[in-house]
Amino acid sequence: MLSDVNLLGPELVLLVVGGFLLLADLFLKDRRLLMGVSVAALMGSILYSGVLLTEGHVGQQAFDGVLVVDKFAIFFQILLAAAAMVAVLVSTETLQRTPSRRGEYLALILFSTAGLQLLAGSRDLIMVFIALELTSISQYILVGFHKDRWGSEGGLKYLLTGAVASAVLLYGMAILLGLTGSTNLAEIASYIAWQGEGKEEALMLAAVFLIAGFGFKAAVAPFQMWAPDAYTGAPTPIAAYLSVASKAAAFAILIRIFFEALGDDLLAEHWKTIFAALATLSMFVGNFFALRQNNIKRMLAYSSVAQAGTLLIGLAAISADRGELLGASGILFYLAGYTVTNLAAFTVIILIANQNGGSYDIRKYAGLGKRSPWLAFVLSFALISLIGLPPTAVFFGKIYLFETAVQSGLAWLAIVGTINTVISAAYYLRPVKAMFVDSAPDEDDEQPMPRPSNSVLATMGLVTAGVLVIGLHPSLLINAAEAAVAAIFS
């Protein structure tokens, strides 16, 4: 039992350092030091995951099968820690604004990341719920961190809707437990395989509750209502973090529960349809609302709803032969590509806001191509990637996911997806147009730009390179994604 602690390494590093940061908050105020410690902890977590991968721990279960260390979990542990690292590195400005609560902020990011990592490795519904609450509660506080009007509103909305979502999720889990007598995913699966006949309706009821609960975390329509306000109110690094990390972990657990526990053909036929419908709804709702936004954070919030819809294609795309492997690895690949791309976009937005006097209004981006050509270029590059144009990460992600749809006989879903790509081009290109085509109204009284912090600039370079590398050499990531999902379906 005690040796199992070793397997929890990646999460424990974060929890321990997070606890230390909370205490250190009392006497340590140096921003650089605190950020350095957090980044080191996240780096340590990634390294620990790497060690687990290479030292032959893959496939081991911890604490009576509550948690598992497989390639799938490790894939997400690394992705989530990396996303958190970017969020920490771009938080310079946020931390400068709140000198007294620096440790708290960073500790919450670490706690939330640990929760998300645990979620990816959970094989037991109780563990799923605990991990989810650990991460959610940290995030509620982070969203309302600025304690201003928008922050409080966003935080409160996130908290209230999140509480409802948790309740719904618990309902679903309780029904599953009542029906199958177990909270362990493998045991649930074997119960359904042997005795599930005739209980499809009840099982599907549980599945619907679970979908609603996790759909909330992933900002899938119609459970997306919190996202725009939370994104707008939250410190921008947190909005970036929410848009990628929460989504990634929610999809990780969706894949695990639905393919591992509820993957029986008995049910799959039904939830496949639900996911296809939600994918369609999410894409249309997200894209149509994004069209009307002038605040770039709100626009990206709605666009992330649409992106969640695209990801759901992977869950709908399962078929008799090799389809489920394909759909799941498509989700992983797309998630990784989307994560770097969205982080790149948010990083530039933070830099631009620092120069624009904290404005997120797209119309204020006019003439940026002239003032800061590099920022404008990187943001355009990220937005073009988000559309899914080559040579970027999301381009191959989209093709891959759409191929899964076509392979499993859902060509219509691929068409819906591509039509939505067209719609999304209309709003993703708006900032591009503003930056390069429109000219700034008050070109004469231009303020001298404050020099952005080095950590943010370096992060921008790193994530942008990531977008390009995945776009030019996708093989590496595709193989990793396939190896990761193979762990579930073996």
Add this chain to the structure above:
Amino acid sequence: MDPGFPVLSLLIFLPLLGALLIALLPGKHTPTEWLVQNAPGNAVDYPKWLALGISAGTLIIALVMFIIFDRSVSGFQFVDEFDWISAEAVGFNVKYAFGVDGLSMPLVFLTALLTVVAVLVSWRIDLRTKEYFAWLLVLETSVLGVFTSLDLIFFFLFWELELVPMFLLISIWGSGNRNYSALKFVLYTVFGSAFMLVGFLALGVAADTFDIREIRQDVLAAAFLPAPAIFAFILIAFAIKLPVVPLHTWLPDAHTDAPTAVSVMLAGVLLKMGGYGILRLLFTMMPEVGADADLALAIIGAVSIVYGAIVTIRQTDLKRLIAYSSVSHMGFVLLGVAALGTTGMSGAAMQLVTHGLITGMLFVMVGLVYDRTHTREISEMKGLMHHIPLLGIGMVFAGLAGLGLPALAGFVAEITIFLGAFASQTAPVSVALLGVLLAAAYILWALQRTFFGPRDEKWSHLPDANHWSEFTIIGALMALIVLLGVYPSIVMDLLEMGVEPIVTELEAVVSAGAGGG
């Protein structure tokens, strides 16, 4: 032909590297003393020189390839390939594969040539020249990539890549309602490519490869979509690009508001991607469906020809007039393809090449005239021939080539299409002949109203063609149009070689159908 050296990759990516070089070097307003020795205080505007050098280098490579292209063997030459993505477990395999055959070689050369023309015709641009020339070169890479890709995913990649430079080129350096036109162009194309992607994926999934050379009719039985649906999906994208009536409405807007160089590229090579795609992808991979669709294609072609021509006559803006005439001329491509024979198809391919040259030249001439008159309204121009005779001669020459005057390039293509298609598609061809008549009417009428007629002193201050770049473009394009008019086989042989395999398979399909039925 294997030169033992990835010359094709070099050709495709040289412009992209050039664009990066231009983007990374400081702009002309930055003090760069090492570059400005001869003209103190007057910085050399080197982005355009760099762009000219790079596009000329690309043209030389294309020319060398054109010359050493082995005309005795069919199939792809200069092939560069290796595996790009191989996800065997899930059957997602993408190859980096490029090659040229008789069909693509002339189009590659045309692209390289028209890019040089586009650079030269932009010689007097002074708004953000650095970005302008960089994007123009990116555009060249994307078009070359489309014409040479042997893998559907890479074809799609370059097809989409072209949107970015086009969007920016139109919306920054355009005129009039440029933002609207640029967005309309992008949305139309993305809409088409959405369907195209689904078609590609259906093909790729069924064949377990995206290699154009390997996907053939027999794998379609395994596809999730019926073959005609795949055909129709992919056709939508090409029909928008070509464009055919009624999917053409983006074209006049884009053309009217685009800067001259972009109009040249758009009419000269971008539209050709549609025709090329129909031949290279649809008829090569799905001859059976293609053979069944011949009448439909012929009718769409004939409608485009006649409707396009009628609308052209009514235009009052010179640039819009030429844009609509493109719609009419591109209808000939569909008509030639629908003939299903070597003559018709090589005529269609020839039409792609000659229309690229002729309409490219027409847009150049209109652009040069507009630079001087600052109006494109036909009603405001009169008797320009008196004031700018050299430009007038160029315009008249291009116009006559456009209406299909014998001994010029356009005639060869159109007559070949009519010869090839008349027997099998008699009714559509008869209707389309009306288009030739209308073409003569709209071109001659437009020339008459603008260049001929009494002298108008309002225009007496206009300078005639006076810059070496203008002489170079006009002279080179004229020479090529005459060359292809009197000695078409220099290109025609290649194109026939390129369509030969398609026709062979089509005949096999048709005779099997006839024997079976």
